[in-house]
Amino acid sequence: MERPHIICHMETSITGKAYGPFMEVPLRAALARAYDETHLSFGSQAWLCGRVTMAYFAGTGSPRFDPKAPRVARQDYIGDAGARDFVVSIDASGKLPWNKNTVQYGVRPEAHLIEVLTDRASDDYISYLHQRKISYIFAGGDELDLALAVQKLKVLFGIQTLVVSGGPIVNGSFLHAGLIDEISLVTVPALDDANDTPTSFQRPASLSSQPPRTYTLKSAQVLSDDVLWVRYVTPLKRSNQSGSAPEEILS
Numbered sequence: 001m002e003r004p005h006i007i008c009h010m011e012t013s014i015t016g017k018a019y020g021p022f023m024e025v026p027l028r029a030a031l032a033r034a035y036d037e038t039h040l041s042f043g044s045q046a047w048l049c050g051r052v053t054m055a056y057f058a059g060t061g062s063p064r065f066d067p068k069a070p071r072v073a074r075q076d077y078i079g080d081a082g083a084r085d086f087v088v089s090i091d092a093s094g095k096l097p098w099n100k101n102t103v104q105y106g107v108r109p110e111a112h113l114i115e116v117l118t119d120r121a122s123d124d125y126i127s128y129l130h131q132r133k134i135s136y137i138f139a140g141g142d143e144l145d146l147a148l149a150v151q152k153l154k155v156l157f158g159i160q161t162l163v164v165s166g167g168p169i170v171n172g173s174f175l176h177a178g179l180i181d182e183i184s185l186v187t188v189p190a191l192d193d194a195n196d197t198p199t200s201f202q203r204p205a206s207l208s209s210q211p212p213r214t215y216t217l218k219s220a221q222v223l224s225d226d227v228l229w230v231r232y233v234t235p236l237k238r239s240n241q242s243g244s245a246p247e248e249i250l251s
Contacts, residue, residue, distance in 0.1 A: 003150040004162040007042055008171055009184040010200040011035040013191045018168050020197035022190045030225035031188040036106045038186055038229055044161040046086035046111070046153065050170035051096060054089040057103050058096040065124040072130045074123070076156060079133035083112035086135075086157060090170060092144045094121030094129075101134040114157065116149050118142065146177045168202035176207050183215060183232045186223075 011031050013022040023031075039047070079101050087103045089096060094117055104110045115129055115136040129136050137156065139149035153159045164174050174180050185200070203209065215232035223229055 001147060001151055002154055003147070003179070004046075004154050004159045005181050006150065006162050006164060006174065006179055007044070007182040007184055008164045008174065008180050008200075009035075009039055009042070009047075009186075010166060010171070011186045011188070012200055014187060014189065015191050016185075016199045017192070017194075017197050018166060018200045020194045021192040022188065025188070025190045027188050027190055027225055027227075030227055031186065032106075034223045034225075034227045034229065035186045036108065038184065038223075039163060040107065042161055042163060042184075044163045045084065045159045046088055046114075046157070046161075047108070047163040047165055048088035048090065048170075049165050050090045050167050051092075053165070053167050053170075054091065054096055057087075057105070058089075058098050061097050062095070063097040063125060063128050065128055066131070069124075069127045069131055071123055072127055074119075074126060074138065076137045076152065077130060077135055078156060079129075079135040080112045083135075083157075085109045085111040086114050086153075086159060087111040088114045088116060088153065088162070090116050090144070090149075092116070092118045092120060092140075094125035098129070098132060098134055101132050114153070116144070118144050146174060146179055150179060166200070168198040168200055169204055171200055172202045172204060173207075175201055175213075176203065176210060181234050182218070185228075185230050185232075187228045187230070189226045189228070 010018060101113050102110050103113055113134050115134060117136050117138055118140045137152045139145045153162060164171060216235045218231040218233045221229045
């Protein structure tokens with residue numbers, strides 16, 4: 001399958017938590033800086049997050065549809081043919097209230113927005129995206145097909161390297177689908193005793209357990225403020241399979 005090289009890049013605590021009270025320590029600023037700088041080192045064309053994470057950028061509430069807006073074809077749409085940097089939003093049912101077609105985050109270049117949808121997305125929402133020149137692709141009927149999604153990202157947008165950045169359920173779904181080539185962890189020297197915060201990879205409840213996977217160490221580097229950057233690569237590319245995503249990231 002033709003698809004981008006996929007790196008899962010996360011900032012974590014010593015115990016591998018994706019977020020939690022540890023993020024409130026003074027070293028949090030050093031972690032955020034290291035996370036962004038290491039992200040840029042990949043030279044990727046796109047980064048991807050799930051709907052819950054993307055709500056931080058899209059805002060709260062629901063999209064406001066224009067009842068007079070014309071219907072558009074339910075087919076893949078490129079909103080900016082000249083874009084070279086992208087941010088990919090997994091929003092299978094079409095719920096995020098985007099107001100513009102770009103996202104600016106930290107030191108990363110301003111990125112053109114691509115929504116990954118399924119047939120669950122309404123005609124109103126597709127028209128809403130089209131009006132704002134937000135790109136979108138369809139990847140599945142009732143179930144999100146991650147393998148199809150990443151294939152389209154390469155073929156339609158020329159994305160060679162894709163950085164997957166959570167949340168934990170999205171990471172776990174890519175892992176389950178056998179679509180992660182490299183794992184990059186930026187770890188702050190801090191931990192907390194919270195019991196209700198997830199690690200960087202969480203198996204969705206709707207997916208069956210898989211055997212443990214092993215990885216090969218690519219590099220380990222101590223950054224400023226004792227932040228540790230560790231990279232692992234998949235020793236053998238595995239194929240799944242269907243690449244279908246679980247219910248947890250479909251809603």
